[in-house]
Amino acid sequence: MASSFDPAEYGSHIADVYDEVYADLSPEAAVRCLADLAGGGDVLELGIGTGRIALPLAATGLVVDGVEGSPEMVAELRRKPGGDRLRVEIGDFAVATTGRRYALVTLLFNTVNALPSQEAQVQTFANAAAHLEPGGAFVVENWVPDVGEFRRRRAVRVHEVGDRQVVIDVAELHPAEQRMTTTKLAFTAVGVRLLPANHRYVWPAELDLMARLAGLHLEARWEDWDRRPFTDDSTGYVAVYRAGRPGR
Template sequence: MTTGTDRPTDAEATPGGSAAPGGNSSAYGESLADVYDSLYPAAGPAIDSMVGFLQKLRPAPASLLELGVGTGRLAIPLAGSGYRVHGVDASPAMLAKLHENDSTGRVTTSVGDFSALAVEERYDLVLTALNTFFMLPTQEQQISCLRGIHDALADDGVAVFETYNPQVYHRLTEATTRVGHLAPDALLLDTIQVNQSLQSVLVVHTIMSAGGLRKVPEVSRYAWPAEFDVMARLAGLRVTDRWADWDRSPVTSHSEKHVYVVERQNV
């Protein structure tokens, strides 16, 4: 077991994003909605870099669908940059917090299971950020999500996925603990266990504050890059680029994250 005192980076802090489909993810979002903005601040260089990355792919006022939109950490700055943003999340509490944060009311939302995505509109951009894709717990659900994204994309649209580098967790051979600071009177303790054969990561978030102690479990299933490529092809998509971050830095064995750019195969 290892411990740390500094709050981890986004790629390290938690395998999952804001909320994945189904009862477990909805419970995850409901449990963390009140502290999510402390976990993932909605401003700073990382946000600016992400907006710039998407602007080069499809500039505003393109239409954008964000899956696992959470409290609007990305959606609100994107809407402020001129994108027409719709967000899907499994957690009503997360979406309620998003609308509190969205003072202009520019982001539209819906509660939904994005492993079985069904949308009426087709979008120029589909964004699945902060490891949210890996919160789909099976390969079948991940392929189903990719098929839904295929159908949601405009003919010349692109999908963007931000995931952790599987190697970050696959190399953990024993339980690992990381400690981060949420607030002057609150700590976050993450206990991480990896099942390498299942490509599965279990994180138990323990929040310790003046109000007491709260535990929130989270499971993610990581896919290696070659597997992601095959799943995308099965869904009628193809990976066109893979970067180590929003700054388009090249992927190395030490990269903490992967940013995939995916298009429909018939483009």
């Protein structure tokens, strides 16, 4: 059965192995860039997960709050050093509120695609904007959809080839709804884990329009956290949306 877009569903499949599956990703460049963008102000991460980025960011001395749909992911965060100190609201980040405002709101690691529809994505931009202080920034990290890698609407992609773990995913494309059904397969000595995730994929310019609807504007789009230029060949990006009109 394919997974749903329920905010709690993804974590119910992956929480206990999430950090292991993504162990090869270093948070350092993201943390450096986000700390710089926060400028000493408070941060809210939508979809904070196991705290992969939030915990090292909080360790730089910043206040980091979170919204998260999966209690299992939050339980993993709480188990880590410093994880009991972060304020985390359990709920759907399209509508949940913390009752506070922040210098920086983040939606990282392709999580914008976890929302079920364009409408929910538009709502999330509005909710992020409502949590920003005047002049604050909303940062979205995402991949560029590559529908060319699908043949007859299906694709198999290799993520990791290691001597302890191999991770591939099988994906099915539904272009009419701009949706992708994906199941990651993690092979280890213990066996195979199926890690399903649905995506309502979005184009960079579509996010820019969602930002405009929310009263934000695109300040920068980089290829990565080291702020390399976004080009025709970029497969992912970090977009910075600023509250208020350009030049203010």
